[in-house]
Amino acid sequence: MVNPARLPVGRQVKHYRQKNGNRSVAVIAGLSGITERYLQLIEAGRKIPSADVLSRIAAELGVPIGALLSEQPVDEAPVPLTAAPAVARELMGHGVPRCAGPVSTTQLRERVEQAWRSWQSSKDRFTKAADNLPELIGDVEHAVRACRRGNDPAARREVLCVAADLYGLLRSYCRRTGRLDLSLMVADRAIRAAEEADDPVRVAAAQWNLGHVLLSHSDPAAVEEAKEVALLAIEQLRHAPETAETKAVEGALELVAVVSEARRRNWWEARRRLEQGAAPLARSVGEGNVHWTVFGPTNVDMHAMSIEMLAGEASEGMRVADQIDSSRLPSRERQFTFGLELARCYDLRREDAAVLVHLLSLEDIAPEDLARSPLARDMILDLQTRIRPTFRRQVTDLAERLQLI
DSSP: OOOGGGSOHHHHHHHHHHHTTOOOHHHHHHHHTSOHHHHHHHHTTSOOOOHHHHHHHHHHHTSOHHHHHOSSOOOOOOOOOOOOHHHHHHHTTOSOOOOSOOOOHHHHHHHHHHHHHHHHHOTTHHHHHHHHHHHHHHHHHHHHHHHHHSSOHHHHHHHHHHHHHHHHHHHHHHHHTTOHHHHHHHHHHHHHHHHHTTOHHHHHHHHHHHHHHHHTSSOHHHHHHHHHHHHHHHHHHTTSOOOHHHHHHHHHHHHHHHHHHHHTTOHHHHHHHIIIIIHHHHHHHOSOOGGGOOOSHHHHHHHHHHHHHHTTOHHHHHHHHTTOOGGGOSOHHHHHHHHHHHHHHHHHTTOHHHHHHHHHHHHHHOHHHHHHOHHHHHHHHHHHHHSOHHHHHHHHHHHHHTTOO
16 A cells, blocks of 8 residues: 555645646635635645545646646646557658659649648548548649749748648648647648748748747757747848748747747736737738638637636636637637637636536537547546536546546
8 A cells, every 4th residue: 555645646636736827826816715824735745635625726726636646747748649540651752652643733733722621621631631531641742842942932922822732731630630740740741831932921931830840849849949940930030021921920920939838927028929819910911820820819709718718717718718709710729729729717616517518519619639639538527526426427428428437
């Protein structure tokens, strides 16, 4: 038997309290139904909480109970590896060889744009992407190789622009399917294609893609690098003529910097940058989807809510969310992320019925995204341990549908 007095509960409670929002002892104690003094004694290693109290503290900290009993901090749950093998093979150059002539640039442009629309709007977007992307990757890269052997600069530039746009989509697909290695590779390819096409706006959009790859890492250095990439891209973009398109991409890059600050718990700097950098640009350009960034006032408001969620300010996050109509966005993925973060705000307040309602709504909006989300999986599994018997069957059914149990 393990001696409870030797378990590093207090150290872990303090670690996750500071890591997951850096909330005060008073806040966590109050939400857990214990006194501030008792939580201080737990963190100091002078008191061992009961199983019930430990469960409540874990719920407020947003971690499994096992994380508080471990000798080492538990890393964030990884995204399941669900990338289609055929996509990986094509990206690594092991796909079906193309012997015929290249597909026309017009056709490739239409197919890439349709792939983007499907990715942003379909409930079963992962399934459709796995079916359509391998052939599209092969055809686009075959066309790029052919144009490099030709002597038509305009045709070459257009094919490279198509390739940059496809690699942007692949960055999102690979990141969401747990292949950060491939996501980084295609983000780099997008930058190279945009640079070769001499398209400064696409170069900036490709840097935005790279920023999102870096934000996906748990390493604080990578998260900070995302901000540096975004700010450098903004500086370079300002050398191009100012248009609504350049301002929208600049705004999207500002949001990368905002998320970087929030992820590193620089809450006030994240809020300042959002209010002074991204928000004025969003008001200037209005709602839009330039280079598939979904940048506009609604997305900026969503980031304001996200900051408060990450900071552990659930009530403020919910207040901000009340002013947002996510149905206005062209991206189902962005709607899903907003709904998930709102569910997390309710989770921080232990309003379990509201968490369940939002998770069930997300299952309807984007079931494949829900199944792949580590945060959603953690919330569902935690709900099973604490929700009232009235709702337990619904939570269990949801967990079974997502193959979590």
